[in-house]
Amino acid sequence: MPRPKPLSGFPEFLPEARIVEQHVLQQLQRTFELHGFASIETRAVEPLDRLNKGGEEIDKEVYVVRRLHAADDATDELGMHFDLTVPFARYVLENSGHLQFPFRRYQIQKVWRGERPQEGRYREFTQADIDIVGNGALADHHDVELPLVLLDALERLHRDLGLPPVLMRANNRRLAQGFYLGLEISDIAGVLRIVDKYDKIGPDSVRELLIAELGLSDAQAKSCTALAEISTADESFVDRVRALGVRNELLETGLEQLAAVVRAAAEQVPGRMVADLKIARGLDYYTGTVYETELVGYESLGSIASGGRYDALASDGRTTYPGVGISFGVTRTLVPLLAKGHLTASRPVPTCVLVAVESEETRGQAISVAGKLRKRGISAEVAPKADKFGKQIRYADRRSIPYVWFTSADAGGEVKDIRTGEQLPADPARWQPDDQDLHPRIISVWSERS
Amino acid sequence: MPRPKPLSGFPEFLPEARIVEQHVLQQLQRTFELHGFASIETRAVEPLDRLNKGGEEIDKEVYVVRRLHAADDATDELGMHFDLTVPFARYVLENSGHLQFPFRRYQIQKVWRGERPQEGRYREFTQADIDIVGNGALADHHDVELPLVLLDALERLHRDLGLPPVLMRANNRRLAQGFYLGLEISDIAGVLRIVDKYDKIGPDSVRELLIAELGLSDAQAKSCTALAEISTADESFVDRVRALGVRNELLETGLEQLAAVVRAAAEQVPGRMVADLKIARGLDYYTGTVYETELVGYESLGSIASGGRYDALASDGRTTYPGVGISFGVTRTLVPLLAKGHLTASRPVPTCVLVAVESEETRGQAISVAGKLRKRGISAEVAPKADKFGKQIRYADRRSIPYVWFTSADAGGEVKDIRTGEQLPADPARWQPDDQDLHPRIISVWSERS
Structure with missing residues (x-):
């Protein structure tokens, strides 16, 4: 075709x-x-x-x-x-x-x-x-x-x-x-x-x-x-x-x-x-x-x-x-x-957080974190492949998804703002993104001509 | 036709x-x-x-x-x-x-x-x-x-x-x-x-x-x-x-x-x-x-x-x-x-408040109250005709609009819950309807069969 x-x-x-x-x-x-x-x-x-x-x-x-x-x-x-x-x-x-x-x-x-x-x-x-x-x-x-x-x-x-x-x-x-x-x-x-x-x-x-x-x-x-x-x-x-x-x-x-x-x-x-x-x-x-x-x-x-x-x-x-x-x-x-x-738009996807997957065996951890974020109104998707983390971050970056979450066995993990590189421990039941990152924003380059 | x-x-x-x-x-x-x-x-x-x-x-x-x-x-x-x-x-x-x-x-x-x-x-x-x-x-x-x-x-x-x-x-x-x-x-x-x-x-x-x-x-x-x-x-x-x-x-x-x-x-x-x-x-x-x-x-x-x-x-x-x-x-x-x-649906219109109009001369008061309510996310419409108040209340009732607002010259007024008949002084910059009245709700008569 x-x-x-x-x-x-x-x-x-x-x-x-x-x-x-x-x-x-x-x-x-x-x-x-x-x-x-x-x-x-x-x-x-x-x-x-x-x-x-x-x-x-x-x-x-x-x-x-x-x-x-x-x-x-x-x-x-x-x-x-x-x-x-x-x-x-x-x-x-x-x-x-x-x-x-x-x-x-x-x-x-x-x-x-x-x-x-x-x-x-x-x-x-x-x-x-x-x-x-x-x-x-x-x-x-x-x-x-x-x-x-x-x-x-x-x-x-x-x-x-x-x-x-x-x-x-x-x-x-x-x-x-x-x-x-x-x-x-x-x-x-x-x-x-x-x-x-x-x-x-x-x-x-x-x-x-x-x-x-x-x-x-x-x-x-x-x-x-x-x-x-x-x-x-x-x-x-x-x-x-x-x-x-x-x-x-x-x-x-x-x-x-x-x-x-x-x-x-x-x-x-x-x-x-x-x-x-x-x-x-x-x-x-x-x-x-x-x-x-x-x-x-x-x-x-x-x-x-x-x-x-x-x-x-x-x-x-x-x-x-x-x-x-x-x-x-x-x-x-x-x-x-x-x-x-x-x-x-600030990004082409509604996703606010990409939850990284360390190995296919621990995909369940990532699914659980994503579910907890969604319950609180935060759009999340789980990485499609347990690639090296660098590659998963690039997956997020190509879609302008602002945050990547790294899970740990204790159900918490760390979240990285991939724009600043800042990475902090976080709890999916409490963590909140910046207000302006929650949903895609509209960006206007129009300005009133003087 | x-x-x-x-x-x-x-x-x-x-x-x-x-x-x-x-x-x-x-x-x-x-x-x-x-x-x-x-x-x-x-x-x-x-x-x-x-x-x-x-x-x-x-x-x-x-x-x-x-x-x-x-x-x-x-x-x-x-x-x-x-x-x-x-x-x-x-x-x-x-x-x-x-x-x-x-x-x-x-x-x-x-x-x-x-x-x-x-x-x-x-x-x-x-x-x-x-x-x-x-x-x-x-x-x-x-x-x-x-x-x-x-x-x-x-x-x-x-x-x-x-x-x-x-x-x-x-x-x-x-x-x-x-x-x-x-x-x-x-x-x-x-x-x-x-x-x-x-x-x-x-x-x-x-x-x-x-x-x-x-x-x-x-x-x-x-x-x-x-x-x-x-x-x-x-x-x-x-x-x-x-x-x-x-x-x-x-x-x-x-x-x-x-x-x-x-x-x-x-x-x-x-x-x-x-x-x-x-x-x-x-x-x-x-x-x-x-x-x-x-x-x-x-x-x-x-x-x-x-x-x-x-x-x-x-x-x-x-x-x-x-x-x-x-x-x-x-x-x-x-x-x-x-x-x-x-x-x-609990009502066929998004309207939460009907603002009554006492006379065509004071329609401006009603428009002003409605505008203040809308600024705070409360759907409001102004009565189409300066009828007797009873008739304006019936206008709201036929549409299941829960509240009717009566304006006064000082920009405030009183708001009546037309279901209970309760009427209280209110300020359009602060008054809040019951949460469940803000938007039309979906009513389901379905029940899980036992």
Whole structure:
């Protein structure tokens, strides 16, 4: 069998990188649970007709699944989920009688997209989603709460694991829509589509397109780009919008909602959120606040966490389920950080102590010591071979296992820190490694650029 | 949209059951790591030719994956993995230059089988595998070590989470093969195939088949069933086999290897392992020790954890990778325990404290208290609506959240245990819930039958 080659778009990690991913996933899980979100997992597949509702664009990305020996004329019925929202909507409808609303759930799973492989495009990747979904109605304050839950998680990843900090940008559908309506523009979707190109083509070209394609007046177009230029880390955006002289009730609602988000973020996670009124992506299908998130220093990755407020996650005809949610791209964030060496683990194995074996006859002593250490939560493995001790120490060293234990007939022994060479008598029922050696640590070489 | 129906063979859990599953997975992970196993995850798909090597039988179970808009004449190239061994073998070959051998890995992932749905057959299910793989060679003592790692994990699931205890049955390929060779039987595979029916058809029918189908003499057939009848919880099986008067070198090796497994198990996890010489399943492809595991009281589930020693997990022509591994069926074990109500969670949400909201104007007080609790690792959520307190208490009660916090302007407040009704002044920077209330607990109604 020749050596297999990786499949493009299906990233896999070596054990060291996997430890980084595990730490990140555990930290996300812990934070989501601290905020009262319950975990769910949905099956990997959905009926194709449920995946297809997104229209032509999404069709292309779906992987269809069928039994190898299905009859040739069998209809394809199942596809792999391409996000966690479609399965969640189906799960809520299917189980609504067994869920308590508002339902707060997190979901960390792989999703699949049948894309042509290219740099930064994955065909299998892990997403971490949080959503709060109401039954019939959902209060506005959840628009404020939800992004702060994710920012709390991302802040812990930054502070505890050394990931770069983030900057979340928020906008509001009502604000934009109200503003355009106040300008007597009716083609809201058209304006959003063009304003979405602001970062790429700049304000002058946006204005030109608004006039040429939508027939806006010069004044209308100018007002649109003036709105898009506003970005503030506090509530001052409200006054700047008002200074543009547009009056509309929906606009006022949007301003109030977005101000509440930015105000709470400034208090709870200072420096991580701005109101950014040129954000247009998502405003066409979200109905309230929208969120996008950049990884500082890795802006070219695009948004690593996006979401917003929607009026109908799902509906069964009688009941509509509105919600607010955000999806964090775990793979999208980690693969570049790992590839560039910005994050790594202190060792590729969980093992803290290698228990040396003097001879196969005394392997039992080593097994007993390892068992005692494990009972106390210390990961231990017994050397696979009764080699010379130097060779056993090299076994530990190659895996960055910090300690080697030498047993003695009286069930105790000596333990050597192979980094310092220090070797001391020790009792497996009492000895404790340095706190930072107990588990593999994440090492970050990232530093905030000055 | 009509209410969707579950897909047969694709089990999904409600939040309460998911909490049970999370506890089980975390306990498995913790135990595997205590024994120095590193986590890996492999992609969901493998090239079809790699999945197909198992032959016709396995073919049928594979789900083929293709892009929805692939050209009609495009060849199917990818299939979803149906176990974790095939992907692991490929991973070892692909990354051999980056791994340290013996390589100890665990892998907890979903697998898929395109089966016709029927009771107890899953088309998507979670497996937890551990393997130790050598580069060129792997010492025999790993045959002893590996099942004890899983038994350690299963014992913790029994002791800490209340799952039923298990009984692992071990046999050895060399023992069986040596015994049959010592009887001058050459069709080893034929004997194994028939002995495998022992439990279903009984010793008399097995003897008849051995004579009728394989042409064995009456004496040979009697010796075969005499071997199959031997099952002991200690090393006494060795004497009982020797008493059958068959002499063979391979048999002696097998007896020694199996005795070592049973001896170590009796010491480290007493009562959980027997040598059972009628185990034949797997003996055709494993090359040393084999393991099967029953859940006590749920024997009809069949083996929930099987594995063994293999001489070649993979080979790249130059190097062969022998190993020993075992696969625990997480879904297969949990679904029946959950369905019968033998396991449940103390609440369906992680939330320990609901912080009540007196009025929307004072929501900020509640947010501040919740934040202080979370900083200290206490899961808290803020009431979604400033309802009358009775209604907010019912919100907590419906979710079995044990505590409701009433804030006051001075940033402290009172906390009520809604089960006892006791309400006391408390400081969010110091208050601690009962240990057993901090996280959802697993409740087991299983009890060892007397």
